[in-house]
Amino acid sequence: MAFQTSVASQQSPGIEGGFYGANPHYTLTNPDEGMWVAGPDGVTIGRFAWANTANGQVSSAHPGVTTVRVGFVHRDQSAVIAGLLVGASNTVVAGQGIDLVSDAPVWGRFAAGAVIDQKVYANYADGALVSAATGSAATVTRSVTTTNGSANISYTGGQIYAGQPVSGTGIPAGAYIVSVDAxxxxxxxxxxxxxxxxxxxxxxxxxxxxxxxxxxxxxxxLAKMSVRG
Known part of the structure; x- marks a missing residue:
């Protein structure tokens, strides 16, 4: 364990990914009745993750397929501290069983802050939490070159990620990104x-x-969040 390097002026109201209150916890079940398993890149506790019903693997980044369900990665499971002189970790490593909740009273960390009664969004790239009004998911624009009759595109102007819905001239309605070669x-x-x-x-x-x-x-x-009040 690493040496303590900082002291907080106030006690934290909760723990990232931890439960609060006494409301029921609803677990996201695998339709094959097997256990969800962390994918090759591991899964980050305290964020949302994408569970692929086709292979049972869970990832913090959207896998770019439609066979996914979304759940929150709560804290009451095993993270592994890996790496020289690393003192803490929120990563469930690849191959380890993992629980996701579809509803529970939990604490989440919001990089840009959170406003009470707003909806919670999950970032397609890493499952990070975003607070925003209902129906107001953030968007970015990129210069995209398309080829008629092809699903392959090239882009400039910044990174894009698997799972992101995309729209524009010549792009069919409902299209999304399956994979990216950054x-x-x-x-x-x-x-x-x-x-x-x-x-x-x-x-x-x-x-x-x-x-x-x-x-x-x-x-x-940190902010409290849940589906049922």
């Missing part, structure tokens, strides 16, 4: 483009979950 600046969509052009693509960055913020938090602070 080094090459290319990606594969779920549907073939209907035109060949360089257009502005709009990518949705966050997924709207069923959870609602139950207490206000400043930037980087």
């Amino acid at each position: 080094d090459a600046g290319t990606a594969v969509m779920s549907a073939n483009a209907s035109a060949s052009d360089t257009v502005t693509g709009t990518f949705t960055t966050n997924y709207e979950t069923d959870f609602v913020v139950r207490s206000t938090a400043g930037a980087g602070e």
